[in-house]
Amino acid sequence: MLNKPLSRRDVLKMAGVGGLGLLLGGGAAGALFTGTQAVARRKNVLNAGRAHRAAxxxxxxxxxxxxxxxxxxLCFASFDLTAxxxxxxxxxxxxxxxxxxxMTQGAMLGNESTNTNPNLPPADTGEAAGLIPSKITITFGVGPSFFxxxxxxxxxxxxxxxxLPKFRGDALQPQWCGGDIGVQVCADDLQxxxxAVRNLARLARGTAVLRWTQEGFQRTTAAEPTAGTPRNLMGFKDGTGNPDVNNAAQMKQVVWVQxxxxxxxxxxxxxxxxxxxxxRLEVWDRSTLDDQQQTFGRYRDSGAPLGARDEFDPLDLSAKDEAGKPVIPLNAHSRLAHMEGKTKLLRRAYSYSSGLDLKTGQxxxxxxxxxxxxNIKQQFIAMQEILAAEDKLNEYITHVGSASFACFPGVAEGGYIGDRLF
Ligand code: HEM
Incomplete structure (x- = not known):
């Protein structure tokens, strides 16, 4: 009994508050609460939490x-090994x-004994006690320095x-670069x-230390229940041209190492x-709508390519206006990143805001x-070399941080992260 893992809900129960939700989702996702426990908990489900329940x-x-x-x-963490x-x-x-x-199933770290012993620091830091898993994913990779x-x-x-080579215009700052291990944590709840990042860092004490972290956000699904393409901080829909994650053949071709x-x-x-x-948002905000649209080669409002109507209409790269000029400028971000349809990658970007640059007040x-x-060489490097050299967007952006990680295949039950490498 003492070694039983604690679900974060059990903590609430112990505190006499009662349950709020039910874990849903595929595979192991629903395993924590089953049978009568699940039925009892289902009665307590609050509608407001519905969108966040899955694990x-x-x-x-x-x-x-x-x-x-x-x-x-997003909570991104880069670690260096001290081991x-x-x-x-x-x-x-x-x-x-x-x-x-x-953590991905909403359980506490440690067990009842290691979380309730008044004479020891609790095994779990506690700030997620009582919270549902919030669709958290924790994705691990190792950087070039690992080798x-x-x-x-x-x-x-x-x-x-x-x-990664040094690209034209890079202004990389060491505090946002590199790392032996990269951990991408994403969830519908920032806490x-x-x-997750805090507890991974705690468990790593003596073996690895945090090198840099960065939080990220986008519009929440509560703010946009239709789950349309999110907008970046320049106000444009960002992600439209991504390959389809539901197309298994395309994911094999673009994303998964074979x-x-x-x-x-x-x-x-x-x-x-x-x-x-x-x-450089202050500069962007002073540029005209037309200039902004020419920069991306898309309309800000609809996200459609210039000259087209709907967001998901194809880019017509050969279209010319009455003066014979390309409708989508030759240096527009979408045109260049499209790579004539030959090179693709899967973007999973988040906005960030980290206060003020005290030197400039911006x-x-x-x-x-x-x-x-x-394949990083054939995909990111090939694309970024072109963007760094020609993209109109470069007037408004600066790459200040950079890292790359080989993200392991999934872990089989009974295995551990990276076991195939070791
Ligand atoms: C702050 C930097 C960036 C911003 C604001 C940005 C924004 C955008 C926007 C608004 C679009 C059009 C909508 C869409 O298809 O998603 C787009 C497309 C795209 N971007 Fe970026 N992007 C940035 C950096 C990059 C970088 C560094 C790369 C890769 C090296 C990249 C690769 C792509 C690709 C592949 C597309 C889709 C092109 C297609 O239609 O096939 N972007 N980006």
Missing amino acids: YPFYGEHQSGIITPSQNF TKLDEVRALFKKWTTAAAS DSRFGLAAKRPAAFPD VAFH PEDGASWMANGSYMVVRRIRM LDAGLMFICYQR
């Missing part, structure tokens, strides 16, 4: 958080696996995972997401690139650009 499974063929529809919030032995790293990944599997001489893994580094791609330990995983891109705000792909 995503932690175990599976692929990690959750990659083709999973974007949740409302010197591979065994210590393996032990950390095992601990993180247990913790992530619990340096420390752990003897250099020979395992995939060819599809090279260092739930923060709780067995024939080389590094067999990465099969069913994906490579992530993170760029912290600051927007907002430190922009886009936490995150993308997933099968």
